[in-house]
Amino acid sequence: MYAKAVLGLLPRSRPAELPSTVLTTAITVDRAHLARYNEVCGFRHGDILPATYPHVLGFAAMMRLMTGWDFPFPVVGLVHIANRITQVRPIRADEPLELSVHAADLRPHRRGRQFDIVMTGTVDGEEVWREVSTNLRRGSSPSTVSAGGDASTESESERGSERELPAAQAFWRVARSDADAYAEVSGDRNPIHTSYLGARLLGFPRPIAHGMWTKARLLAALAGHLPESFTVDVAFKAPILLPAKVGFAVPDGRDLIVFGKRPHLVGTLR
Structure with missing residues (x-):
């Protein structure tokens, strides 16, 4: 897949619209893999899937x-700028989970064009989980882009990002090894996370933490305080350059923030 991703940089004619393709996969959870994911992201071991695990x-x-x-x-x-996950109910590791993936809502963004990758999880035909990952393609925003909002449109979590930094409720030290471990367990081996050369070629002085690791680590810190049904909506702001020390806070039980000198992730829990 990464070879295909690199070949995708070669100049060629591309369609103007998102494909209508829907990919569906039947999932059997590997308990050893789940345990490793829990270890890497800070979740407790158990038979319930973390809300971020179906993404992997x-x-x-x-x-x-x-x-x-x-x-x-x-x-x-492409830049992963926002992610919203809705857990309708907890999912057990032994349930027959089916995941469907499709692209949706190509629309302007003030820095280019954005679109969503929508993933749904069902058990015996019942939707139990949904994710919307918003990605940005930097560049001009031509008038031919499909309707779906103007270029200034932002998610609720993005609109709430301009705020005074709160007092940290805890601090995390994030090492290069955390990015390597998450790359292995998630399959996301993008070199901006795992290689100094790869990071520099894409404009970063050092490798950066995975955004979905940051979101997972935040939810792991809230273990025991989450309801069975919830939506967590985040925007990925400044990258976490590794190694780093970051703080996190849930100042009012609803707003979420991971930050250093400025916000790295902001969001809401509802």
Whole structure:
């Protein structure tokens, strides 16, 4: 898939619209893999899937979709700017989970164009989980982009990002080894996370933490305080350059923030 991603940088004619493809995968949870994911992200071990774990289970399907020849953008250079997960109910590791992935809502953004990768999880035909990952393609925002909002449109979590930094409720030290471990367990081996050369080629002085590791680590810190049904909506702001020390806070039980000298992740829990 990464070879296809690199080949996607070669100049060629691309479609103007997102594909209508829907990829569906039947999932059998590997308990050893789940245990390793829990260890890497800070979750307690157990038979209930963390709310961020289906993202990892569907990552290969997401990559297949975005590296297809009918996709309008090369996957290299896309920026994951926001992620919303809704857990309808807890999912047990022994349940027959089915994941479906499709692209939706190509629309302008003030820095280019954005679109969503939507993943749904069902058990026996009942939707139990949903994720919307918003990705940005930097560049001009032509008038031919599909309708879906103007270029200034931002998620609720993005609009709430301009705030005074709160007092940290805890601090995390994030090492290079954390990025390597998450890359291995998630399959997301983007070199901006694992290689100094890869990071520098894409404009970062050092490797950066995975945004979905940061979100998972935040939810792990809230273990025991989350309801069975919830939505957690975050925007990824400044990257976490590794190694780093970051603070996190949930100042009012609803707003979420991970920050250093400035916010790295902001969001809401409802």
